[in-house]
Amino acid sequence: xxxxxxxxxxxxxxxxxxxxxxxxxxxxxxxxxxxxxxxxxxxxxxxxxxxxxxxxxxxxxxxxxxxxxxxxxxxxxxxxxxxxxxxxxxxxxxxxxxxxxxxxxxxxxxxxxxxxxxxxxxxxxxxxxxxxxxxxxxxxxxxxxxxxxxxxxxxxxxxxxxxxxxxxxxxxxxxxxxxxxxxxxxxxxxxxxxxxxxxxxxxxxxxxxxxxxxxxxxxxxxxxxxxxxxxxxxxxxxxxxxxxxxxxxxxxxxxxxxxxxxxxxxxxxxxxxxxxxxxxxxxxxxxxxxxxxxxxxxxxxxxxxxxxxxxxxxxxxxxxxxxxxxxxxxxxxxxxxxxxxxxxxxxxxxxxxxxxxxxxxxxxxxxxxxxxxxxxxxxxxxxxxxxxxxxxxxxxxxxxxxxxxxxxxxxxxxxxxxxxxxxxxxxxxxxx
Ligand code: S3P
Numbered sequence: 259x260x261x262x263x264x265x266x267x268x269x270x271x272x273x274x275x276x277x278x279x280x281x282x283x284x285x286x287x288x289x290x291x292x293x294x295x296x297x298x299x300x301x302x303x304x305x306x307x308x309x310x311x312x313x314x315x316x317x318x319x320x321x322x323x324x325x326x327x328x329x330x331x332x333x334x335x336x337x338x339x340x341x342x343x344x345x346x347x348x349x350x351x352x353x354x355x356x357x358x359x360x361x362x363x364x365x366x367x368x369x370x371x372x373x374x375x376x377x378x379x380x381x382x383x384x385x386x387x388x389x390x391x392x393x394x395x396x397x398x399x400x401x402x403x404x405x406x407x408x409x410x411x412x413x414x415x416x417x418x419x420x421x422x423x424x425x426x427x428x429x430x431x432x433x434x435x436x437x438x439x440x441x442x443x444x445x446x447x448x449x450x451x452x453x454x455x456x457x458x459x460x461x462x463x464x465x466x467x468x469x470x471x472x473x474x475x476x477x478x479x480x481x482x483x484x485x486x487x488x489x490x491x492x493x494x495x496x497x498x499x500x501x502x503x504x505x506x507x508x509x510x511x512x513x514x515x516x517x518x519x520x521x522x523x524x525x526x527x528x529x530x531x532x533x534x535x536x537x538x539x540x541x542x543x544x545x546x547x548x549x550x551x552x553x554x555x556x557x558x559x560x561x562x563x564x565x566x567x568x569x570x571x572x573x574x575x576x577x578x579x580x581x582x583x584x585x586x587x588x589x590x591x592x593x594x595x596x597x598x599x600x601x602x603x604x605x606x607x608x609x610x611x612x613x614x615x616x617x618x619x620x621x622x623x624x625x626x627x628x629x630x631x632x633x634x635x636x637x638x639x640x641x642x643x644x645x646x647x648x649x650x651x652x653x654x655x656x657x658x659x660x661x662x663x664x665x666x667x668x669x670x671x672x673x674x675x676x677x678x679x680x681x682x683x684x685x686x687x688x689x690x
């Protein structure tokens with residue numbers, strides 16, 4: 259079923275807001291809770307379609323996972339070698355994180371598995387993990403060597419490796435880490451630019467022998483994980499839509515509670531502050547090893563920037579909403595090093611350029627750059643291309659546009675941000 263949103267100009271966002279739990283950490287909580295010995299208690303779990311897909315898959319693999327209440331899970335870990343093969347294919351839905359991480363895990367099991375996904379996920383490149391896992395001795399076959407369905411052949415003996423991921427991708431790195439847990443000996447994994455380190459942090463928290471610094475990880479195979487407690491903070495990627503809306507809509511003043519501010523995720527805060535955004539970070543603390551804070555955001559007159567390329571990996575999912583901020587700022591903004599955006603849930607450069615142009619913005623693109631001159635926007639008919647972050651980005655753009663904006667195919671917003679419309683409306687966004 260196709261879901262469309264109508265959105266229009268807001269007269270201000272206000273209030274104390276909480277966004278759902280971090281998607282990346284929620285996936286990993288299920289994965290490592292399942293592989294641990296004993297119970298793992300998870301709170302702040304993202305009740306999104308993507309993380310539910312991961313949960314369903316582990317149930318299929320024989321892991322008992324209870325839901326004692328909303329946003330909490332109790333995972334009865336089966337240990338490193340306790341997963342059971344499934345005769346049915348394992349459906350990752352729209353979730354790239356599920357498919358890529360599970361490829362790394364399943365290639366090390368004694369049984370065969372088949373991973374499938376929805377239309378969007380079936381077009382996303384998997385060779386980036388398959389080719390690296392190959393080096394370790396994995397056997398994985400894919401459509402055209404690159405796309406789901408993936409047939410993962412178990413029963414292989416994996417070798418430890420010294421390997422570079424070649425792309426700045428936490429999914430590729432995490433797939434390799436999962437496989438390396440089953441290899442005999444020490445693996446060393448490096449990345450061209452440091453990416454989110456939640457896999458490393460969770461392994462360490464649950465007792466696995468691993469040492470890491472940004473961009474370089476040493477991990478030994480054959481350890482044990484001990485179940486524990488995992489408290490998941492609010493997802494900064496979800497918060498980014500409300501933060502940007504509050505900066506852009508005159509009169510706004512919002513506070514977001516309990517947001518994860520891992521430095522590998524805060525590129526968007528740095529970028530928006532460089533533009534003149536008033537974002538105050540306070541009540542900083544640590545929750546289960548992860549830095550969290552509350553954020554106060556006040557309307558600000560934003561100015562264009564040249565986005566430092568080094569920030570891109572730290573805001574890889576926030577580039578679409580950054581483009582919205584640029585389209586409503588004074589001057590011409592430029593961003594480079596964006597090639598990865600073309601292989602997300604949609605081609606996010608193409609999706610954003612088409613939509614912003616339809617709203618009257620002046621935008622140009624190359625293979626991996628975007629240049630945007632800020633100005634006034636007007637309402638338009640927008641194709642979100644079934645991409646959650648594109649739909650939410652245009653819902654924010656519409657809050658500063660004249661007339662009405664119609665955004666098509668918004669159903670996938672439930673993959674990462676269930677309750678977005680209700681929360682956005684409660685804050686003062688005009689959206690239905
Ligand atoms: C994620 C890594 C990123 C990000 C995705 C979640 C993760 O993907 O875009 O939303 O949880 O590891 P890449 O690894 O493709 O950069």
